[in-house]
Amino acid sequence: MAVPGIRQVADARQRLMANPEAQAAWATLDCGFASVADVFDDCYAAAKQALTDDELPAFIETTRRLGKLGRGAEPPLAFLEGWPRVVATIPQNEALPLLLETIDELQKSPNGPALTPLLQTLGGVAERLRSALALEHYLRLARDLAARTSGSIHGRQVTQASPALPEFLRVAPQLLALVPLAGVRRWLEDGIRLSGDHPERLREYFALRSPESRALLQQQRAGTLFADVERRLALSQQSLWQDDSRLIPYSTAFVDQVQQPYLAADGMRLPDVLEKRAGVSGSDRYRAMLAHLSGHRRWSTPLVADNWSPLQRLSVEAFEDARIDALIVHRYPGLRRILLALHPIPAAGACDPARENTLRHRLTRLSRACIDRDYRDPAPLIDEFAGRFAALQAGGNASTRAMAELALAYATRSRLPSDQFAQVHFAETEVDYRDDNRHLWTFIETGDEEESFTPPPRAAEPEASGLPPRHYPEWDAASQSYRPDWVAVYEALHPAGRAADIDALLARHAVLARRLKRLLDLVKPQARVRERYRENGSELDLDVAIDALVDWQSGRLPEARIEISQRTAGRDISVLLLLDLSQSLNATLPGSGQRVLDTAREAVALLAWAIDQLGDACAIAGFHSNTRHEVRYHHLKGFSEAWDDTVKARLAAVEAGWSTRMGAALRHGGRLLAARRSEKRLLLVLTDGEPADIDVSDPDYLLADTRQAVSELAASGIDCFCLSLDPKADAYVAQIFGRRWRVLDRIEQLPEQLPLIYLNLTR
């Protein structure tokens, strides 16, 4: 605190942090900048969410170094704030060395000031690039740009900073949102060439301010960007191959040779951009790649590589790839055209086996002969083996093993002395929709166990305030019985933030809100209720009127209330929206840099607004857990509260952390909902993953408990519906919620979809 009249001299190093751990980290940082001290607590908390305990020391050490560069508070600040976003997409152990190397190089050059923009945009850049290799390429581009645009006096030493570099670094996330890294590289080359060593022109070009810079960038957009077709590809994978592997792009910026797609443990890797080729569109080329990868996944069995020579392996791969393609075409005949268009037809006489290595050339011809009935190779050996391939195929005996045997026979008979030559004939031998077959081989001697990733246990921060906990049972599927009073749920009013933030979010979605409003107006009148037996209604009730007439004619006292009216307040619904606030919500969305949590917040704000418009009773709560001893149930809006600033303020302050013990939260929310007297009581769960908690190792345990909680609620007349943001939710969500669930593949659509789903559910 500054004391009036006395100049503040207190060292930021003495600043008190929120907890001992942060304090210790702050001490290690040995940083005297007040502006860093101001945000350190928050940054450290955020970093703890994204980084493991092992990674934190390197993070702090790097921040410390950045504080000692003599470039002020900006570099450490930018790193503190941005690094967790980087680590969310690229592992620290791969990304950090690359960054450190770049920092060293820039620091030693006149381009040191560019460190700040570099660090400031690194998070957004990493989200676009999504792999360490791409990051390496990006940093190489930046260093290359620096080297080529820094001024030198008397041709001796570089003494002037590059005017282009800081501008480029600032717009980098924007560039990468538009074009793949390879395109950025070409755009860079153009810029350097066009601007010469004209500092002002360089600045204009690399800040995307000059018209030709923007035009040239547009030109680089040729081809289909992976990011643009990702959802389509995922849907095709699901519908054609029943495969829900993650699809991950790799950068094609610095590879002159075509890099092939591949199967990795975490998903299928595809190039970040594909141009139209041989009459096949970019997206169809992606699908051909995916079909081939999926074919391998479905039909190939790995072979032990140790017993084979590299030559033999190449042949095995050629036969096996052809077998996979043949199976694909058999399964989906329409893909034949695409595969054949992309598969080269190497001309038989294109190369001379006496002078160059024609092994690849012959294998590609063989592969063509195997998959294309209309192709006949002039070489009798190739023709013979294509025939044997077809016979195996027709006899249904074509397994990976059978291909291996066939390949062995072929390799033995087709051997040429020139197969040992270093000069390989490459032209027309690349089948670019095929992957690199790394999945096909297992190696006995090298054990490559995957490191299992365990989330860091977090220190519990027991809170004395709030209500006493409420205990709930938990279902133990193994013993088919409840564990009584097993889970403690703490309910508390969520602390408030700024209501204006929510209004700003809503304002951002004004267009969407207008569209929703139209839908809401449509829904409302449909919910009309007829009120019969009115003396003054809106129209005549024919049935009653005729009854009255009959009564009157037969001498009885007729009913006088023969009109009917319509009431619109017909919806009798209470809905509780339960938000999963677990740690994973802090993950950032590729592209926008928004966290899932922020998107969820927007969606909830829109939904709350929509429900308010409809007049349904609505409550909102969030939950997360830290072992069975501490499930937090954050009360955001009660049924009786209006959608006003108090509620908005609470929503604005919501943060994510910890795990997802969903059953307990459902039971607690259900108890509150059960007290409502509405005709329909709906519990809507928004989550991004399956139930989990750190004190439970059996994944099925909490799943079974949650299912049990859902059926308990159903028995008390409460319907649960789950909206999941987890693309892998298919595997389990139906087990919990039966038919009442939906997976949202594109999280960005959540603000639009959440209200629509609610409308559909209650229509």
Next chain:
Amino acid sequence: MPTADDFRVRQEPFYQPQDKEIELYEAAYAARLPVMLKGPTGCGKSRCVEHMAWKLGKPLITVACNEDMTAADLVGRFLLDAGGTRWQDGPLTLAARLGAICYLDEIVEARQDTLVVIHPLTDHRRTLPLDKKGELVAAHPDFQLVISYNPGYQSLVKDLKQSTKQRFAAFQFDYPNSALETAIVCSETGIAADLAGRLVELAQAGRRLKGHGLDEGISTRLIVYAARLIGQGSAPAEACRMAMVRPITDDPDIIDSLDHAIGAIFG
């Protein structure tokens, strides 16, 4: 006054059983149990009832339920005519009198309070009180009530009350396996088995997207539509786009991937 003959199913409606539903239905009918047919849209529920009515030789009276339906629409009402008023039986009353199978199609569409009129017909009483007319109709011994119900409806509001549900024996229908479904499409439309098989394959590709932006999968009915279009001379890919993809979604990404599936399957 309409007679039972007016509601007879004269020609055998083609129905391809998926399981033992024909035998089970016969048993349910023999016991005069009210029956509920559950399952996604266009999977053969209505067809099954028609077939059973034909097989059992009973008249069939079908009512398509909707939200504006009132109890009088089911039971009957007084009408005005020259001489004063005249009672007219509703379809439910008519079925009870004639001994018909009364099929309430898409029952969830009707309002819950309308549906309570079926309660006395569906328990041991087997009667239908016509309050306005002051008559208690005892159901004909042949009378049976059948309802169809699509639990896949995404709306939770439109659901049957427990007290209604628990009056029925239920059959769970689903889309048939591909061999059966292919056979159905062939018999319904006469297209070649190979082509029918590919239509079924496309439908299955679409059904896998349920929950990913599709609320309901592609129904057998839509496959039959596509096959009919092909029978009229449409190119298979076009028929599929028109009958099996465009009707079910507006989501451009889903349309694109299903169009790709059409390309992959038909070339």
